[in-house]
Amino acid sequence: MPALPAGTRNYITPAGYARLRAELLGLIDEERPKVVEVVHWAASNGDRSENGDYLYGKKRLREIDRRIRFLTKRLEAAEVTDPSVHHGRDQVFFGATVRYADGAGQERTISIMGIDEADSRQGQVSWISPIARALLKAREGDVVKLVTPAGVQEIEVLEVSYPAPAPAASTR
Template sequence: MSKAFTRETEGEGDDDDQDGAASSLPAGTKNYITPAGYTRLRDELLQLIDEERPKVVEVVHWAASNGDRSENGDYIYGKKRLREIDRRIRFLTRRLEIAEIADPALHHGGDQVFFGATVTYADEAGDERTVTIMGIDEADTLAGQVSWVSPIARALIKARQGDVVRLTTPMGVQEVEVLKVDYPPPAQA
């Protein structure tokens, strides 16, 4: 029998870790997330449930009523898209259920690095970099955000402005100096 006609085993092809963007949490740790990150994930979940999924279901229903499903592109693509949406909904639901909202504004004005801090540091060569320590599900390296479980974040956490910390990299241990620590201001009510 051709591979095309075999059924995927359970779990195979059902990888809920969405495109590597959100890696799994270390065992026994909490899923810290900023209030803004939580809101973005919740909004995405609601948009998928309330808007996108019903539209795709409607297209699939219409395509199924057209007869032969084996050569019906709308039906085939729609079913595939529904699986993708349902997988993302399951993923977001699980992540939001275990999310621990941590507001970085509580540390505004402090000089010690905690979750949510924007830290400017210099490496041994004197190159300065700025990173914001975010939750696993919201970090965007292209925007200068790193996950709180990343090596640089782990090295910086609990350091203070002016401290020199050791960062373990694939190329060896490197010392970095914390130059500046910032937090967002508290939200105005």
């Protein structure tokens, strides 16, 4: 996952935050204790220099601990931003799903997400990506300039949408 640009916030959706937190808790509560148990068992078998369970287990523990540190730092710096607060608006903010057309008329749809949750296979882009930066603050019908290594191209914002707010819980 990319580093956060200096001085920026780590925007993330509530769902993205929940996924990262679940991964962290799973590592701490489930995976790490299992690996510690295997390493302890393997160490009790004597010669550690040729003990694959011991060597692999120690390596895996380092990987788990590195991931735990990374997730902890990212969650501490996270600024949870609910995109549904913009539901019904036509301006592009964090969390928007945007349908746009390039100069050749080719249409694409992307969702602007946090650095730690964007998945390009699902049409999601990080809010710090060039396309997201070009689209942020634009409105439906606006034409914006996208700077790419191939040059500057104009793209037209065709549609902006946000997830609907979750229904309020009953207080009975």
